[in-house]
Amino acid sequence: MNWEVVIGLETHAQLSTSSKIFSGASTAFGAEPNTQACAVDIALPGVLPVLNKGAVEHAIRFGLAVGARINCRSIFARKNYFYPDLPKGYQISQYELPVVEGGSLTVLVGDIEKTVRLTRAHLEEDAGKSLHEDFHDATGIDLNRAGTPLLEIVTEPDMHSSAEAVSYAKALHALVRWIGICDGNMQEGSFRCDANVSVRPAGSDKLGTRREIKNLNSFRFLQQAIDYEVQWQINEIEEGRKIVQATVLFDPATGSTRMMRTKEDAHDYRYFPDPDLLPLEVTDSFLKEVEENMPELPQQTKERFVRDYRLSPIEASLLTSSFDIANYFKGVALSSLKDGEVLGSADFKLCANSVINDIAAKMNEEENLPPWAFRVSKDTVGHIILRIREGVINAKTGKDLLARFWEEGQRKSAQSGEYIHGGYPELVDELIRDEGLSQISDSSTIEKIVDDVLAANAQQVADYRTGKEKAFNSLVGQAMKATKGKANPQQVNEILKRKLAP
């Protein structure tokens, strides 16, 4: 039987306010345990919560960015349960009436656009942390995180593969950073996903029983967990067992999920409106104020890239996958302009390709690289591309230079522990001059080299003439090799074709 996978995601994005959602304590990460927990955070008798307006502003920003409805009145409720890292014995969270409802996010899956509908986004406070290591026969409690503002962003069950889920999560991750509401640091838990996964026979319109995978804090784990869970569910059903609604945990060590609790032993959270907090009223003037301070959104930037930079929609999508990449690309493009050239008159495909293919590939190699830490500055990359566009060097030489600078940046950063760029624009020109990297575009020189190559490779010439296209590429390669890669590849092509013509 063919199975259809149905996935909905719930994402907790930690809002980057400097103080907590209901107290004045700092939200900075990494302080000594319990040094950033005030009377309200540790729930002393008699203390009361006061809503941080900044957290509301962040939530509204998100709502505006995804085209959602901003509820002018929303309610904070208490979710009651006992746990040592939950000081009040309840979590304050929006339940029946969230501040943000609806909206959607359009994401690129491979090269296909897909729209994921959002159900809601609501404000809530984070719990503290239970520390099970370092304490013999006991559990330590660190309440620094208690009361940190979270925005829980819930989707409709609109995704049908781990690839779609990961694309959505990446796009959401980029968006919350783009609009400056979350630092997106997944190692520190600032952005974590729960995945609701079910399967059903293809074509069925009834949802299967779902299991929720909790607390996935990397895109790779998200993908692995979903893939494992989907296969597990299909096996269960095919072997005649029923899926029981449950909450499960993903174990990165084994790559498998394991049961935490079933619906039967789920808590009754006894939600009710928190009498310590008045309903949250969002006034028109506040909404307008937030609206006026919104940055250009990825979708708008993307449209502008297509219009002003003449990029394809796919290229534009890739370059707006994060604020840093978009910003970087803009810098590269500007630095690659020839004298007198203006935006719109120039062809930026080369810049786009360079950023998408070279930079993105290198970024992927260094998985732990923070988003801002490109190893080569946008000015340097732009200058390399300028020289390519001018025909001073060919694309391959450009690529080599980029790789060389990248490694230098990597090395120097590793040595100093600080963030250092490799290379600089002037160095590009110095190296071209000192190492003779200029492209060979003189046709008589290239003709002579081609003649030598043809004479030395009679077999390939014969092969080509009997219709073996591959032999042609080999001959081009020989010619490039003879010039140490500096020949203008287009000219080599043309001259070879002419000389081999019957």
Add this chain to the structure above:
Amino acid sequence: MQHATLKQLSDGLRAGKFSSTEVVQFFINKINKLNDILNCFISVDAERSLAQARAADALRAAGKAQPLTGVPIAQKDIFCAQGWLTTCGSKMLSNFVSPYDAHVIERFNAAGAVNLGKTNMDEFAMGSSNETSFYGPVRNPWDHERVPGGSSGGSAVAVAARLAPAATGTDTGGSIRQPAALTGICGLKPTYGVVSRYGMIAFASSLDQGGPMARTAEDLGLMLNVMAGFDARDSTSLQRESEDYMRALAKPVAGLRIGLPREFFAAGASAEVVKAVEAAIAEYRKLGCKVVDISLPNMSLSVPVYYVLAPAEASSNLSRFDGVRYGYRAENYANLAEMYEKTRAEGFGAEVKRRILIGAYVLSHGYYDAYYIRAQKLRRLIAQDFTEAFKQCDVIMGPTSPSTAFKIGEKSGDPVQMYLSDIYTIAVNLAGLPGMSIPCGFDNAGLPVGLQIIGNYFSEAHLLNVAHQYQQVTDWHARAPKDIVETVTL
């Protein structure tokens, strides 16, 4: 000095008749003599109080005294006070020394008042007799076999027995007014939101309100002038211009329309209580007031509505008492669940447990709509009754409590009878209105009767005016329980 009101002490201090140190020492001596019998204080710390008194005297010498500078005030043990044991009448907090001050305590400190000690109360303010306290029952100075009412029973007795000139209380369903009535003193529950709840240990957040307890309406005004005011740390605190609650005391009350709700005088109230209340109304008529017959048709719903909403909020508010971070923790447990279970089983008393259970039940899945939501709807109807009533009258009067002080143990075995003690006071909390109780006579056994006066929102100054004018022509508020007050002299 023992019969001096807060106002008289304030005037005497200003005139230099005595120092704050002398006043405080006098009351500490009285407490030392009588607290063993009355049990109205949980914590007394003479050194700490006297240090505050000396500081107050220094402040006065420096010409920086305010009206309450140097005056001793007893604080209900529900208010967190830095460095003071703050138990809320519970074993659960029997080791909790507060690291911070409640807003109310801050205000008294800023006014230069002296904290005379922490008064006994029903555990977590849950009770109408002060019998649920972990620290034992408080005795009514008018009859030691009787309760003083609750939950602010310790504060009421401290004032009634002249162990303190004034005290703070909190009122969730009548916890200031009912003990004031049963001990023959005055108590005011302000409009919800007038006094900050920050640092006041929560029982039912949407109903709790702190207020003053003293022997005259004028003294209540002096206290409220310090206690009231906006506090950004309490989201339900109301941002209003500060007012002088004593500004209208002297105004004549002629022409005042007094509403008498039929429901307050129907079956339930004892004949002697009704008689004393009617005599008080007659006194008001003599002052030129008019009486209007009114109805609060949903009145009978207030007790059931209250006993859904208050326990619901309490069950959640009391979740923080889990033995993890502070307070009592069971000694022996095998695992986390057992630590919670034993800590809460051992740390809470029976009445608190009963209300937590009721609260958890009405909030649980499948019952929430039938109980909690329905009670919220009825709460609005009860509030509307008052809105309608205040179209016909300026204040509402009636008994504070259906009976005078009952015997210790008389109702403690029957929660429903106990809950009915607050039948006339609860609706006021549900509506968020201000209400007060003043002494208006005695029953045949010589036990005090309280007159309840309810006003419209923010009418505290007017209520105090109405009470003050009555106290200008009567002397019920000046009566004292004889055997107690004559045992100590300065």
